[in-house]
Amino acid sequence: MTELVKNPQSATVPALVVSIEPLTAGVSKVLLAPQEPVGYQAGQYLQVFLSDSDKRPFSIASAPAADLIELQIGGNVTDAYASQALAHLREHHDAGKPVLVQVGLGDAFLRQDSSRPVILLAGGTGFSYVYSIAQQLRAAQPERPVQLFWGLRDESGLYYQDLLAGWQSDSFHVVTVLQEPKQAWAGPTGLVHEAVLAHVNTAGASLADFDIYIAGPFPMVGAVRDAFLAAGAVRAHMYADAFAWLK
Ligand SMILES: Cc1cc2nc3c(=O)[nH]c(=O)nc-3n(C[C@H](O)[C@H](O)[C@H](O)COP(=O)(O)OP(=O)(O)OC[C@H]3O[C@@H](n4cnc5c(N)ncnc54)[C@H](O)[C@@H]3O)c2cc1C
CATH class of the missing domain: 3.40.50.80 (Nucleotide-binding domain of ferredoxin-NADP reductase (FNR) module)
Structure with missing residues (x-):
């Protein structure tokens, strides 16, 4: 997938895959530990680099104050979008090697200057x-x-x-x-x-x-x-x- 929203504040960093656990039969919870400081806002997403040209966006499930980044990957997508990303994350988890992620993308983040319901x-x-x-x-x-x-x-x-x-x-x-x-x-x-x-x-x-x-x-x-x-x-x-x- 192509990145559509450019964000100068985003950072591309290595991240260790701490754990991958099932939430349901089709959805997995992935915890990542970025190896360098990263910032993001609630509601932003990251991209997992499967290769230089293949980057998959996933919403960041955790809130900015969390120590680890949580992802929830799965769903009823038919194009192996999630399963290929999960296989990549699993391989790196098992090998103890970091994956490359770009963190802090997207402009649909929470607006905290609003008080509307x-x-x-x-x-x-x-x-x-x-x-x-x-x-x-x-x-x-x-x-x-x-x-x-x-x-x-x-x-x-x-x-x-x-x-x-x-x-x-x-x-x-x-x-x-x-x-x-x-x-x-x-x-x-x-x-x-x-x-x-x-x-x-x-x-x-x-x-x-x-x-x-x-x-x-x-x-x-x-x-x-x-x-x-x-x-x-x-x-x-x-x-x-x-x-x-x-x-
Ligand atoms: C920026 C970005 C972030 C992403 N983040 C993630 C992520 O964190 N995790 C991930 O796995 N994938 C992610 N994706 C990929 C993709 O968007 C999701 O896989 C997808 O949203 C998963 O939907 P589902 O199969 O779980 O929903 P489904 O099971 O297909 O649908 C769930 C419900 O949505 C509603 N719905 C579905 N279709 C329609 C319709 N045509 N009209 C009206 N209502 C409908 C219904 O209420 C339905 O019950 C992301 C993609 C992008 C671009």
């Missing part, structure tokens, strides 16, 4: 992106109202459920939306952005009042952008790195 919208492993932002909001703006919507195909994609349950509060709501649950499911079903629209309507609120951060498969981000703009969202307050690819 926040909608975090994730499809599948887009959760990694909103997880970073959610951690930063809890640390830096704990009173700011946040609604985190996570859409998955079915229950098999769920992880971090206990942690998210512990975050529920008057100012922090988590809603999980399953597209086609395999078992009885008390929560909303269908496409995640449609659940957001229904939720906002029911609450008598307007999307125009929110900062909206979005990550997931490209077709989802395109559908969300169009549907949310039609429903009154403000384009300048909508953030997604995929917008750069979608145009």
Whole structure:
């Protein structure tokens, strides 16, 4: 993939692969220890260099204060996008050799100069992106109202459920939306952005009042952008790195 968002503050550094653990059957958690100082903002991404010409972007799941960089890699992508990157990371982990990463990319990072309520919208492993932002909001703006919507195909994609349950509060709501649950499911079903629209309507609120951060498969981000703009969202307050690819 080509890097679309240039960022002069990004740094390309070697990083040791500390661990690779399954979060679900299809998604792995990867912890990286950069061997040189790096900075990033909540909601930015890094690129793993598979070769000089093959760099794969992954959202940084950790918040900037974390010692290690967390990635969540997997999902229902068909082009070996994730599996090739994971194989590369595994090989270097097993050999104790560092991988090369470019850290601090993207302009869909959390705007902490805003006090508007926040909608975090994730499809599948887009959760990694909103997880970073959610951690930063809890640390830096704990009173700011946040609604985190996570859409998955079915229950098999769920992880971090206990942690998210512990975050529920008057100012922090988590809603999980399953597209086609395999078992009885008390929560909303269908496409995640449609659940957001229904939720906002029911609450008598307007999307125009929110900062909206979005990550997931490209077709989802395109559908969300169009549907949310039609429903009154403000384009300048909508953030997604995929917008750069979608145009
Ligand atoms: C900058 C950048 C960062 C990336 N970061 C990561 C990363 O951290 N980890 C990673 O594995 N990959 C990453 N990718 C690759 C890719 O974007 C993800 O693999 C992809 O988002 C994974 O989606 P999924 O298969 O998990 O979602 P799916 O299982 O396909 O979908 C999850 C939910 O999204 C919604 N949805 C899906 N399709 C549509 C649609 N057409 N219309 C409306 N709603 C829809 C539904 O609610 C669905 O249940 C990144 C790509 C880029 C460019």
